[in-house]
Amino acid sequence: MHGPGEVEVSRRGLLVGGAASVAAGAVSAPADAQRAPAAPKPAMAKVSFEVNGRRQSLEVDTRTTLLDALREHLKLTGSKKGCDQGQCGACTVIVDGRRINSCLSLAVMHEGDRITTVEGLGTPDKLHPMQAAFVRHDGYQCGYCTPGQICSAVSVLEEIRAGIPSHVSADLTAAPALTAAEMRERMSGNICRCGAYSNIIEAMADVAGAKA
Amino acid sequence: MRPFTYSRAKSPAEAAAEAASAPGAKFIAGGTNLLDLMKLEIETPSHLIDVQDLKLDRIEPTAEGGLRIGALVRNTDLAADARVRRDYGVLSRALLAGASGQLRNKATTAGNLLQRTRCPYFYDTNQPCNKRQPGSGCSAIGGFSRQLAVIGSSKACIATHPGDMAIAMRVLDATVETVDPKGQTRAIPMADFHRLPGETPHIDTNLKAGELITAVTLPKPLGGKHFYHKERDRASYAFALVSVAAVVQPDGRGRVAFGGVAHKPWRVEAAEAAMPQGAKAVTGATFAGAAPTPENAFKLTLAERALGAVLAQARA
Numbered sequence: 001m002h003g004p005g006e007v008e009v010s011r012r013g014l015l016v017g018g019a020a021s022v023a024a025g026a027v028s029a030p031a032d033a034q035r036a037p038a039a040p041k042p043a044m045a046k047v048s049f050e051v052n053g054r055r056q057s058l059e060v061d062t063r064t065t066l067l068d069a070l071r072e073h074l075k076l077t078g079s080k081k082g083c084d085q086g087q088c089g090a091c092t093v094i095v096d097g098r099r100i101n102s103c104l105s106l107a108v109m110h111e112g113d114r115i116t117t118v119e120g121l122g123t124p125d126k127l128h129p130m131q132a133a134f135v136r137h138d139g140y141q142c143g144y145c146t147p148g149q150i151c152s153a154v155s156v157l158e159e160i161r162a163g164i165p166s167h168v169s170a171d172l173t174a175a176p177a178l179t180a181a182e183m184r185e186r187m188s189g190n191i192c193r194c195g196a197y198s199n200i201i202e203a204m205a206d207v208a209g210a211k212a
Numbered sequence: 213m214r215p216f217t218y219s220r221a222k223s224p225a226e227a228a229a230e231a232a233s234a235p236g237a238k239f240i241a242g243g244t245n246l247l248d249l250m251k252l253e254i255e256t257p258s259h260l261i262d263v264q265d266l267k268l269d270r271i272e273p274t275a276e277g278g279l280r281i282g283a284l285v286r287n288t289d290l291a292a293d294a295r296v297r298r299d300y301g302v303l304s305r306a307l308l309a310g311a312s313g314q315l316r317n318k319a320t321t322a323g324n325l326l327q328r329t330r331c332p333y334f335y336d337t338n339q340p341c342n343k344r345q346p347g348s349g350c351s352a353i354g355g356f357s358r359q360l361a362v363i364g365s366s367k368a369c370i371a372t373h374p375g376d377m378a379i380a381m382r383v384l385d386a387t388v389e390t391v392d393p394k395g396q397t398r399a400i401p402m403a404d405f406h407r408l409p410g411e412t413p414h415i416d417t418n419l420k421a422g423e424l425i426t427a428v429t430l431p432k433p434l435g436g437k438h439f440y441h442k443e444r445d446r447a448s449y450a451f452a453l454v455s456v457a458a459v460v461q462p463d464g465r466g467r468v469a470f471g472g473v474a475h476k477p478w479r480v481e482a483a484e485a486a487m488p489q490g491a492k493a494v495t496g497a498t499f500a501g502a503a504p505t506p507e508n509a510f511k512l513t514l515a516e517r518a519l520g521a522v523l524a525q526a527r528a
Contacts, residue, residue, distance in 0.1 A: 040258060042215040062218045062260070065247070085248050086315060098288075098317040104244045105318065108218050109262055152314065159313065164292040167308045167448060172297040188448035189312025 049113045051076065052120025060107050067091045069107035070117060078118040078147040082191070089190035092148035092155075093117050099155035101189075118147035121154065130154050133203035141194035149190050153204050156186040160208075178210040213250050220262040224426050225395045227261050232393030232422035234259045239424060241284055242318035244311075245327040252337060254328075254344055268322075268426055271295070277432030280389075283322035283425045287311070287377070290321060300430055301438030302457050306380035309442040312449045322425035325378055325388065325405065328416065329371035329475075330451055331360060342368045343413040350413075353505075359453065362504035362511045364474040369413030370505070373406055373476050374451050380440060382477035383457040383469040387429045393422040399429070406476030413475075436461040439522045442471075443514055454514045460526035464488035468522075470498065470515055491520035 048057040051074060058073050067084075070076045070093070082090030084103045091103040094116040122128035130150050133139070140146040160176050160183075168185040169176045176182055183204050184197075192200070221227035231237045236258035240246055249255035268282035271293050279300070281290060290296060291307035311319060333339045333351035340349035352360055352370050360370045381402050388400045406417055419425070439458045444450040452472035460466035466487050469479035483497035495516040502512055 040215045043217045045218055062216055063213045085251065086244060086312075089312065089314060092314055099314050100318050101244070101314045104247050104315075106218075106240075106243060106247065106260075109240070109243065109264065156313065159288075162292075164288060165297065165304065165308060167305075169308075172301050172304055173294075185448050186313050189314045 045108045047108045047111050049110045049115055051115045052117060058107065062106065062108055064107045065103050066093070066095075066105045066107050066110055066115070067102035070102060070115070076117050076119050079151075080144055080147060082145065082148075087191070088145070088148075089152060090145045090148040092151045092190065094151055094155055097158070099152050116151070118150055121150065128154070129207050130203065133206045134200070137199045137203040137206060138196070139200040139203040140192070140196050145190060145192045145194075149187070149192065149200055152187060152190045153200065153207075156183060157204065157208050159186065178205075178208050180205065180210075183208075214253060214256045214258070216250075216257050217259045218262065219259070220265055222265060224263075224266050224268065224391045224424055227263050227266065228391050228393045228395075228422050228424045230261050231424070234261075237261055239263050241320040241323045242286070243323075244315050244318050245323065249328065252335065254335065254337065263424070266426075274429055278430045281321050281428045281430070283320060283427055285321045287316035287319045287321070287324060288313070290377075291316070299433035300380075300384060302383060302440050302459055303377070303380040303430070305438065305440035306376040306455075306457060309440055309452075309455070310376040321377070321428055324375055325381075325425065325428070326417065327375055330374045331371040332356060334371060343371055343409070346412070346414045356507065357505040358507045359451065359472075360505070360508055361474050362508055363478060363499055363502040364408045364476070365503060366409045366411065366413070368411055369409035369475070371409065371413065371475060372472055373416075373474070374472075376440065376442065376452065376455060376471060378402070378406065379455055379457040379469050379471035379477045381428060381430075382479050383459060383467050384430050384434070386431075388425055389427040389429060390419065390423045390425050392420060392424075397426070402477070403479070409475045416475075434459050434467070436466060437526050439525065441518050441522050443518055454511050454518055456515070456518045456522050458519070458522050458526075460487070460523065464523075464526075466526075468494060468498070468519060473499075473511055473515065487523070491516050491523055495519055 043062045044059055045062050046059050070079050079093055079102055080090035082088035086101045086104040091101055092099050093102045095113050122131045130153050160178055163175045165172055165176050166182055166185050168181050180201050183201055238257035240260045241263050268284040270282045271285055272280045274280050287307050291304045297304045331352055333341045334343050339351040342350050350369055361372045386402045388405050391397050436459045442455040443453045455471035458468040467484055469477050480498045483494050486493035499512055
């Protein structure tokens with residue numbers, strides 16, 4: 001059995017070990033040519049873009065992602081921060097007609113861009129057809145991934161209409177078909193923890209006038 | 213994320229010159245890999261040079277009958293280009309097998325070539341990694357190595373190049389065009405673009421400091437049937453365990469490069485002569501000298517079977 005004193009000693013040992021490894025890190029840091037000098041000051045920059053039809057001008061820390069600019073600066077909290085590393089798709093917004101992960105894009109890189117978030121697709125009184133279809137087909141449970149799913153779904157139908165092929169398109173030179181397999185493949189960048197996938201495809205097929 | 217200053221370059225030469233004059237500067241285009249790494253402070257640039265205004269976003273025919281792909285052409289647009297779909301199907305297929313729709317809408321041709329490994333220890337800043345912190349050691353050797361390299365690796369690093377596009381470009385004998393801070397241009401064959409890890413795994417490519425990719429050129433079309441066969445842990449949106457980029461001619465001869473197996477696209481031209489004899493003959497010669505770990509030795513079998521599937525499709 002360990003007494004309280006022994007625990008105290010081992011804690012101190014851990015702290016010493018921790019400090020030593022920090023020092024080791026600092027010594028070898030110059031070997032990494034890309035490492036910036038210690039504690040550089042945050043840099044600010046101005047950016048203007050259009051969000052859901054409204055002109056917005058911001059001054060942000062250059063580190064601000066488009067997602068954080070939308071959520072924290074413009075209070076458009078529809079777009080969600082799931083993984084913050086481009087794996088889940090909850091932050092999907094449409095920029096100049098294309099869906100992107102807003103968490104993996106810097107706000108300052110969007111000067112002059114036209115951005116559409118889920119708030120810009122429809123309103124509670126006048127839902128976008130894709131929003132209405134998600135409601136009709138139960139395309140969600142908890143709803144956290146839903147804004148990203150809906151922005152992605154709207155773009156997917158446009159991408160198929162524009163003739164952009166996918167991994168499952170059998171013939172690369174033919175126009176892609178509006179099939180469930182095509183929609184599923186193209187939605188793979190949007191993760192749904194509740195597993196509403198089949199209903200999401202039903203909703204998309206409904207809007208597209210296709211069979212799920 | 214470390215703070216950084218930000219600027220937008222007006223021309224490729226200006227961007228390269230700026231990179232040379234600002235130590236710690238990096239180019240940013242799509243940003244889908246760089247920002248991810250900056251959040252983890254694996255990449256810590258003090259200045260970002262945004263290259264989106266450089267007008268390198270066009271795909272044009274070359275005098276030699278090939279295509280010149282601007283460095284900023286998005287993965288979606290390259291995969292969807294009618295000429296690429298018709299004449300370079302392996303490239304279109306490789307792009308469409310990679311990442312997600314959202315990422316392909318941002319990711320650029322040059323950025324895709326420069327994406328960094330997805331070795332879990334490179335991403336885990338609590339673990340030693342010679343690629344992230346030279347001289348600190350390799351945690352992957354003796355660690356979880358299922359995803360990692362089976363050939364061309366070293367005692368310092370067993371990371372893989374994670375991409376799909378570069379594997380197809382290697383099989384097509386593409387060339388990477390660059391401009392350096394002095395305004396000098398050069399063309400680097402894909403075979404010489406990525407490096408093996410050796411003793412310097414922190415250096416992924418043979419680009420010099422400040423050198424900017426301006427385009428990738430494809431030689432005139434090869435004809436034949438084009439394949440990009442990707443084996444991964446789920447049906448979509450996952451990195452390759454093994455991938456096969458192949459162009460097979462009607463007489464059974466052809467070219468093949470493998471992804472997910474090495475620090476660079478893995479192609480052994482001398483082994484391609486065996487293509488009419490079947491997959492085993494090709495992979496036997498392609499992977500001679502392989503040094504897999506117990507966790508990833510299955511990739512050698514998988515590579516043979518994946519190529520076998522491709523050759524069967526080619527005959528069908």
